[in-house]
Amino acid sequence: MRNISKIIDGKRVIIKKPELLAPAGNLEKLKVAIRYGADAVFVGGKEFSLRSGASNFTLEDIKEAVSFAKQYNATIHVTCNIILHQDNLHGIEEYLKALDRAGVKAIIVADPYIMKIAKDLDLNLEVHVSTQLSTLNTKAIKFYQDLGMDRVVLGREVCYDDLKTILDKTDIDIEYFIHGAMCIHYSGRCMLSNYFSHRDANRGGCSQSCRWYYDIFDSNQKLNEGKIPFSMSSKDMSLINHLPELIELGVDSFKIEGRMKSLHYIAT
Ligand code: SF4
Structure with missing residues (x-):
């Protein structure tokens, strides 16, 4: 059970404010996202990230992003959610260490090897299970929790009733999409x-x-x-009218899709 509210002076007050997690395809978009109220921004590095067309960030860009975000008490999450083929293995350890040194808060991962080395390297980075793994139930969430993962980004196929059960029966951070394009297939399983x-x-x-x-x-x-x-x-997902119910359920992070979208989209 998540602690969402408490009684203050006889009134029930929501005490748990979910993180608002926005996308950014470049530094300019990242700064707009934070200035317009995002608590955290997710970006793709040049390596090991999906959305290769989303003008991905160099390590220097990521360092600048972290330092900008700090001024607003915001944090940076970096997607490392490709499914590794044999020729993608090279350099992943060094890359994770560099992200850690840069002050990134979390990496978003899909490949079990990246999950394992991110934990073995004993870095400060949180490891978030990407939506690409289509996690839809409490048992799968527990499995990732037992592996030492810090957060699960649910599959976009999770409906309200299942979300409610998941939030009732798990105690790991849960990230849920509230806006943006949907995969018509299960994420990560589309050819x-x-x-x-x-x-x-x-x-x-x-x-x-x-x-x-x-x-x-x-x-x-x-x-x-x-x-x-x-x-x-x-059709895209648009849950803006359901945010009060989702806050009541105790979702930890509201995610907006769209690293390839415009400045105007992000600001709005
Ligand atoms: S469902 Fe559409 S957006 Fe998702 S991976 Fe397949 S083609 Fe791409």
């Missing part, structure tokens, strides 16, 4: 982009194939003749 454009969604290359327009056929009969083309993923 559409690899198939259509030879760009690996699990190594930062997703070409957003689920948002392209398609004609649909039943045998030779075109089903959308004269109608608008079919898109698999036409």
Whole structure:
């Protein structure tokens, strides 16, 4: 059970303020996110991160980001959530040590090897389980907690009732998406982009194939003749009107999707 509120002078007062975690594709966007109220910002490094098109941060950029964030009591999380292939193994330890020295608060990871070395290296970095692992239940969360992970970013497929159960029955930090684009498939299990454009969604290359327009056929009969083309993923998530309920449940961190989005999007 999470401690959300207490009685002060006879009135119930919410005492647990969730972290607002915003995306940023470059330093300019990061500064806007923090100036507009983000408690934390997640960014992608040049290496080991998804969204390779999101003008990812160099180590120097990350150091500047940390020092800017400190002025506002904000923190920086760095995504290291690619699924490692054999040729991605080189340099990961040095990279994690450099992030630690830079003062990054947390890394967001999906590959079990990165989870393991992040813990073995005994760094100050928190290790957050990426949404790419589609964590949807209390048992899976406990598994990651037993591995020493500090936070689980839930899969975007978790519905309200399951979120309520998860927050009732677990005591690890829980991060939940409240806004932005959705994968139409389970995150991290999609091969559409690899198939259509030879760009690996699990190594930062997703070409957003689920948002392209398609004609649909039943045998030779075109089903959308004269109608608008079919898109698999036409709607984004928008939970702004449900934030009071989510605060009541005790979500630890509200995450906004969109490292590739504009300054205006982030500020809004
Ligand atoms: S193609 Fe769509 S569903 Fe697949 S990984 Fe990319 S955004 Fe997600």
